[in-house]
Amino acid sequence: MSDRDRLMGGVARRVVIASGLLMVLVGSGFVVLLFSVQGLRGSEQQAQHTAAVLTSAHQVERLVADLATGQRDYVITGQQKFLQPWEQAEVRLPSQIASLQQLVAGSPDEVARAQEAGRSITSYLSDYSLPEIEAAQRDPDSAKTEAVTAEGTERVMAIRSVLDTLIRSEQQLSVSEQQRSDAIAGQAARAATLGLAGSVVLVLGFTVYLTRAIVRPVRVTAEMADRLADGDLAVRVPETGVGEIRTLERTFNTMAASLGEASADLAASRARLVRSSDETRRRIERDLHDGIQQRLVSLALDVRAIQAVSPNGQAEELDEVAKGLSATLDELREIARGIHPAILSQGGIGPAVRMLARRSKVPVEVSVDFTTRLPAPIEAAAYYVVSEALTNAAKHADASVAFVNAYLEDDRLLLSVRDDGTGGADPSKGSGLIGLDDRVAALGGTLIVESRSGKGTTVSVSLPIAS
């Protein structure tokens, strides 16, 4: 890990940090919303309270109005029935005033006004209204004086004024509470907008970061792994990721390099095996031809020499021995040829392929347009491919002709054996061509078998010569 990586930490740490940021942002947005909701609920309660206070105050006002109206009508008419609203109002007023005082208990200012209103009403009843009614009962005319009526009106006005002040004060309270809740709502909306925008930006940034830091490198690595699996051992991943991703990329590259080395080692080892086996075959062939065969020929010559000076009967027996040796020599030559074609070492691909063509059971037309000698393993591979392909053409393909073509191009030997047989050969099924594929691959070449049913079989080999 580089210093930069150590400072930045692993991918896991980055993900945790980014998630934490997102959580804090979204969380604070919710906290602000929660507070706003709380504030809104408070202002709603205040509105309900204000409505109750106003209702109560208006009720008191109406009852006071009932007192004044009932008293005036009674004094003017003297009829008892006009006194009924007055009596009802007198009964209900004390509890109504108490209820108003209770409603405004939270505000000392308003409590003072409510108490003042209560006192004025009590004073109105006991100091003015009741004496007026009694006076009217006693002497209706004295009660109808202008002065008395004016005092009543004045008292009622004073009570109204106190109550109106209370109502205005309560309305004022309600308005300011409304303004406060509006402010809270605006604040909440701004906070929510900010939180939303911040979250979107953060999530987008996070997504882009994750894509660049994790998804893309992993995808690239996966593609390379596919190519690696397909046999392209030269693939490498650019080591651009961070933390664990970089570790993954580096590990992949190390693995690919090891695979490449192992594969090259294996190929080299196979090539060595093939070469060593070819050399062994060549040595055995030479030992058979130049060692054992020479010795047998010498022995046969000795037998012939003895035969020449032997009496008749014995000479015939020795003749049989010499003929036996001769037959053995023929067999020996056959065996030696199967082990290694001497002409391949002596003449190269052209003469060796023409020899195969002469011995083929299918007519073969050969075109080898070079006499250059190539490295022994390449000549051997070419020879065995032609040999196997011609054997297959004669044995399985029912061919009437085969064509062998070999030429050199750009430091490669290009060789093809084509027949006009039945085709449809499956090289993966027990054909000798599999072993040859190994031999060709060991030399870094390719072997392709095309064998469509009814279209004949073509075996093509491309071998690099530079070695």
Add this chain to the structure above:
Amino acid sequence: MGRTRVAIADDDVLLREGLASLLERAGFAVLGTAGDGEELLEMVRSQGPDLVIVDIRMPPEHATEGLDAADVIRREHPETAVLLLSAHVEVEHALQLMAAGTGVGYLLKSRVTDVEEFLESLRRVARGGSVVDPAVVQELVDTRHRNDPLAALSERERQVLSLVAEGRSNAGVARRLWVTEGTVEKHVRSILTKLDLPETDDDHRRVLAVLTYLGGR
């Protein structure tokens, strides 16, 4: 005419000594034996043998040293006959040698064990005739070809063609087949006509024509 003077080249001591004693017994004058091509060339240059018998594979490379030496001898001493001995059948080598001129022969090494036939071959080569191993001819005749003109030949004609390709004269062919020379002549004329080959009295040119025809079909 005196005894045929022979030089023998083979890297196997036992074999070349055995061959030398065989030839001595058969009335040849063995000038000497050599273990490789260089030695042989020296001997040829200094002693001028009538005939050399050469193994194809010899030191130092055990490849075609004998064939190379034969080429040199044919160029420097065209009057010296050359018989090549090979450990195995190699048609291309045989054709290469036949093209080098008259008085040449190519035989499998194991043919020396059939003494009479071998000595007869030697004498033919020494006389300026040609000898080609039956196995070489066999391989050439057996080669499959499309639209093969040889298919037009009768069994007897194929036998005659093979013997002619081995370098035998009409008389030689007649002896092998137990027929009269006239019969062989008739067969040969028929064969040459069927194969569209020119008639010639020169045995070597006839062998060369037939071999070239067989090898180039």
